[in-house]
Amino acid sequence: MKKDLKIALFGCGTVGSGVHELLRTEGARMARATGFNLSVAGICVRDPEKERGVPVPHDIITTNGGPLLDDPDIDIVVELIGGEEEARGIIARALVNGKNVVTANKLVIARHLPYLRRLEELHGGRLFYGASVCGSIPILKVIDETLIVDRITHLRGVVNGSTNFILSRLAEGCSDAEALELASANGFLEADPTADISGADAAHKLSILAFHAFGRHVPPEAIDTTGIERVTALQVEQARASGKTIKLVAEAAETNGELRLSVAPRLVDLNDPLASVRDEMNIVELQCEGVGTQRFSGKGAGSIPTANAVLSDLTDILARRRYQRSHADRICIPQGTFPDCGRSPAHDRSNTSRTIGV
Ligand SMILES: NC(=O)c1ccc[n+]([C@@H]2O[C@H](COP(=O)([O-])OP(=O)(O)OC[C@H]3O[C@@H](n4cnc5c(N)ncnc54)[C@H](OP(=O)(O)O)[C@@H]3O)[C@@H](O)[C@H]2O)c1
Incomplete structure (x- = not known):
């Protein structure tokens, strides 16, 4: 060369x-x-x-x-x-x-x-x-290297920074409108935020992650996807009162050869590692047969x-x-x-x- x-x-x-x-x-x-x-x-x-x-x-x-x-x-x-x-x-x-x-x-x-x-x-x-x-998280390379000697059975993560930023503001007590405004002011919302808010962006990333982790192409349209449109400040407040928070979780699991993929707002315990990922940060957790659970987090977007x-x-x-x-x-x-x-x-x-x- x-x-x-x-x-x-x-x-x-x-x-x-x-x-x-x-x-x-x-x-x-x-x-x-x-x-x-x-x-x-x-x-x-x-x-x-x-x-x-x-x-x-x-x-x-x-x-x-x-x-x-x-x-x-x-x-x-x-x-x-x-x-x-x-x-x-x-x-x-x-x-x-x-x-x-x-x-x-x-x-x-x-x-x-x-x-x-x-x-x-x-x-x-x-x-x-x-x-x-x-x-910045080199997650595809990690998955490829993991698969050389191990098998991934379950993958989950927070993979959309914009919605995580909004949910983080709601968890701090902001109103729905304030959270959206702050996301926009900090450059975390596209001119058309539909793909982020609807969960489609997370479904795109999950499709790519699952292709590498499980070797199957599931088109994003085939992924069971719910966005954060209906998540309200009141729901986040109620979650916090019961020791939980709400995160937009992308998840893929293979059981007996059947692969299930979903993106949805989930109640997450405050001591769950996914709960500690705030603002525009992303996290991906891999459950592997050999090495057990591994987590990778970092900045998911930005120039x-x-x-x-x-x-x-x-x-x-x-x-x-x-x-x-x-x-x-x-x-x-x-x-x-x-x-x-x-x-x-x-x-x-x-x-x-x-x-x-x-
Ligand atoms: N922004 C992020 O944090 C982020 C994170 C991960 C992945 N991505 C992905 O990275 C890609 C770029 O995102 P971005 O945020 O950099 O977008 P952006 O700021 O909107 O920039 C798009 C660039 O592409 C040019 N462009 C658009 N359509 C074109 C066309 N038909 N022919 C030639 N040039 C064209 C634009 O030209 P002009 O400047 O002249 O208008 C502009 O320079 C997207 O696929 C996005 O999903 C972005």
Whole structure:
């Protein structure tokens, strides 16, 4: 592999600008650690005139991403535009062109993971999406490594920072309106907060976690999901009076081969480790047959924690790692998930048995 690698950055918003800045400030350190120099050769955005808040060379900004995706000099595509169709198209085209791809897009990964993993196998690039689940917590790598020698039977966590921030304020006695206002003022609510409040964002992350932990793709729409819309300040107060609190809990368990996934507000004892995770923090708890219970917590969102996860994925590409493949044969593929393929990859087993450890 050549030593100077070029990145095309799609999106330079909250996460993209953080990635550009971290590469600028920490690039030399990464080069010393990995032996590779990474440079951003192109940045695709919607509005080329927008102020980015970090130093970004104007001459590499474009609104036309196609040439970057087809440019043989671009080695790595980092997709951070959000949304579904355009982002899926960028990731798929980059993979078909044999490029390595890093994305933080949980919606695209949760809905299209089997298809994208198949493109990865067919065309030789590598796809990493650690930043799409729980920001700075390297939970997908932990799960992959755990599965080399152990088995996960149960997984649960608080994986949405926005709703955890709101529930934390309610637990402190804020009214519903005050909690929402504080979440918005602190940048923890999207312009359209529906995906967070409805539990859909947590379901996307749970789908990805379950794919790694249990080797099955359960589309987020198939996950039993309840959001926090109906949780009131009064309910949180009543929970506190009985020594409990309310958390939006994402949970997956495999019993006798049956996999159950759910996202819902749950009453949690105050001495439960999930109760101690406050504000925008996330936690994931794994119950393993061999090593028992393990917990991982950290910042689940924000510019620098998420950008940090993207750079960690870039480092994995430089180290020629991949996610585990040992469970590929167990992928459960829903109809209509493969719009770009002539036939369902479920029927093309020619290249699925490879197991490449992280
Ligand atoms: N924010 C977080 O804390 C966080 C955490 C984990 C994962 N993520 C994921 O990271 C991704 C990016 O999130 P973000 O918060 O950085 O979003 P954002 O602040 O809204 O930034 C989106 C960027 O993408 C650009 N863009 C949007 N549509 C485009 C298109 N069709 N073509 C070219 N550029 C386009 C925008 O360009 P302009 O600037 O010109 O408008 C902007 O620079 C999302 O998938 C999100 O779910 C975010």
